[in-house]
Amino acid sequence: MLAQLKPSTSFQAFFRYRQVADKILITNFEGNFLLLTQEEFKRYAEGDVEEESELYKRLDAKNFVRKTYRVADAVARMQARKHFLHAGPNLHVMVVTLRCNETCIYCHASRANMDAVHTDMTPEIAEKSVDIALSTTNPFVTIEFQGGEPLVNFEVVKHIIEYAREKNKSLGKNLEFTMVSNLSLMTEEKLQYLLENRVQICTSIDGPEKLHNAQRKLATMDAFQKAVFWIKRINQAYEEMGLDTTLYHCEALMTTTKATLPLWKEIVDTYVNLGCKALFLRPVDPFGFADRTRLKIEYPRSAYLEFYRNAVNYMIELNRQGVEVLERFAGIFLTKILQGQDPNFLDLRSPAGAGVGQLAYSFDGKVFTCDEGRMLYAMGEDTFHLGHVDTHTYRELVGHETVRAMVLASNLDSQPDCVNCAYNPYCGTISATNHKAQGSIFGRMRENNVCAVHKGIQDFLFEKIATADQELLDIFEKWTTIRAREHFVQDSEPANAAS
Numbered sequence: 075m076l077a078q079l080k081p082s083t084s085f086q087a088f089f090r091y092r093q094v095a096d097k098i099l100i101t102n103f104e105g106n107f108l109l110l111t112q113e114e115f116k117r118y119a120e121g122d123v124e125e126e127s128e129l130y131k132r133l134d135a136k137n138f139v140r141k142t143y144r145v146a147d148a149v150a151r152m153q154a155r156k157h158f159l160h161a162g163p164n165l166h167v168m169v170v171t172l173r174c175n176e177t178c179i180y181c182h183a184s185r186a187n188m189d190a191v192h193t194d195m196t197p198e199i200a201e202k203s204v205d206i207a208l209s210t211t212n213p214f215v216t217i218e219f220q221g222g223e224p225l226v227n228f229e230v231v232k233h234i235i236e237y238a239r240e241k242n243k244s245l246g247k248n249l250e251f252t253m254v255s256n257l258s259l260m261t262e263e264k265l266q267y268l269l270e271n272r273v274q275i276c277t278s279i280d281g282p283e284k285l286h287n288a289q290r291k292l293a294t295m296d297a298f299q300k301a302v303f304w305i306k307r308i309n310q311a312y313e314e315m316g317l318d319t320t321l322y323h324c325e326a327l328m329t330t331t332k333a334t335l336p337l338w339k340e341i342v343d344t345y346v347n348l349g350c351k352a353l354f355l356r357p358v359d360p361f362g363f364a365d366r367t368r369l370k371i372e373y374p375r376s377a378y379l380e381f382y383r384n385a386v387n388y389m390i391e392l393n394r395q396g397v398e399v400l401e402r403f404a405g406i407f408l409t410k411i412l413q414g415q416d417p418n419f420l421d422l423r424s425p426a427g428a429g430v431g432q433l434a435y436s437f438d439g440k441v442f443t444c445d446e447g448r449m450l451y452a453m454g455e456d457t458f459h460l461g462h463v464d465t466h467t468y469r470e471l472v473g474h475e476t477v478r479a480m481v482l483a484s485n486l487d488s489q490p491d492c493v494n495c496a497y498n499p500y501c502g503t504i505s506a507t508n509h510k511a512q513g514s515i516f517g518r519m520r521e522n523n524v525c526a527v528h529k530g531i532q533d534f535l536f537e538k539i540a541t542a543d544q545e546l547l548d549i550f551e552k553w554t555t556i557r558a559r560e561h562f563v564q565d566s567e568p569a570n571a572a573s
């Protein structure tokens with residue numbers, strides 16, 4: 075039918091379109107959308123819509139009619155969607171050591187064995203990293219402890235927390251700490267410290283016990299049991315502290331490998347049984363592992379999207395039965411699509427967050443645009459290396475020509491395919507991933523794995539919206555709710571931890 079259209083250019087305001095199931099999705103510059111029947115789309119495209127018609131009212135309400143286009147409404151909506159611009163980096167990833175006691179099949183370049191003590195961050199490097207992090211123009215600062223395994227260098231984690239809290243007394247930033255840990259080296263003493271100092275704890279669960287222990291190897295082959303023990307202990311502690319456990323619980327992340335794909339139901343059940351309210355079905359990154367490993371763990375993105383649909387359809391069914399569980403990609407996209415807000419997920423925004431939303435500090439003081447850039451450096455690629463905490467100022471780092479180039483490259487309005495894509499208002503591209511996979515920070519979206527994932531997920535979500543009953547719309551609405559976790563914002567006094 076599209077080939078037979080006789081488009082008029084005088085009726086429509088600017089729009090992009092895409093076929094979704096038997097409907098035509100139209101989106102505009104500021105991110106409004108409508109799902110039209112083929113017949114409605116033909117009338118819209120040809121300018122054959124009478125002013126008294128129901129279709130006209132729908133188009134006009136969402137700002138798709140040129141004659142009545144409301145610039146002020148579009149500006150307000152764009153401001154809400156791009157609130158992160160001009161703020162400066164809020165996420166500061168600190169790699170306190172490369173040492174790790176687990177060996178994960180998808181992680182080689184960004185870890186070292188337990189005897190590699192020379193990969194521990196020193197207190198001096200830690201202080202200089204905090205000095206730069208707190209120089210950001212962003213009033214919100216999150217310091218994220220990464221590794222390696224951050225619990226291996228716990229003394230420096232503590233030093234960073236105490237130094238940053240002290241320094242922030244005169245700066246007054248909205249300061250938060252997050253730790254990404256496999257939890258296998260957690261002790262009650264360390265946990266009490268983290269709880270008292272309001273550090274948010276996040277771990278990895280790759281799925282059921284057998285899969286997790288096969289992918290994340292501990293010498294004792296009990297990585298799953300250890301992670302599960304501490305997830306439950308952390309959640310219990312939050313409950314004892316009187317915190318709302320819907321909002322406050324140990325977050326878990328998974329990495330989807332080839333072995334994960336048939337286990338979509340078991341994976342969702344594992345998370346639900348652990349009391350996790352959210353799953354992030356992340357595809358494997360092209361970082362950190364050797365090419366021979368790639369053959370074992372990689373998969374076509376069409377297979378990933380089938381896995382994603384199965385898992386999310388199952389999660390929707392569970393929600394219909396009263397189980398609260400959401401998928402994070404879906405939550406991020408739906409917040410943009412249904413609420414017109416941007417949750418500022420750094421890899422899924424335009425421009426992306428590398429250098430302007432985040433900085434990564436390696437154990438040795440080198441500073442990178444993002445954690446992916448740091449991993450590429452470990453693989454011999456120095457494109458994303460901005461400087462060093464000893465020799466570079468905050469302004470020199472964020473004003474680096476690489477940061478400027480990445481802002482241009484991840485602006486979807488300067489990407490040849492994205493500029494015409496109906497998903498442009500909700501999407502994002504990752505320059506470091508593009509560089510690794512396609513040899514250019516711009517990438518080529520038609521053969522780009524991240525684009526394929528983003529496009530496939532948005533196709534799925536719009537198909538669901540097109541046929542949704544009220545109950546599903548209510549579930550999606552719940553998935554978009556952003557509630558601030560005020561407890562993790564630092565104040566001058568430590569919290570009372572549960573004992």
Ligand code: SF4
Pocket residue numbers: 486489491492493495496497498501502503519524525526528529
């Ligand atoms: S990355 Fe792909 S799905 Fe996203 S806007 Fe660009 S072309 Fe569209």
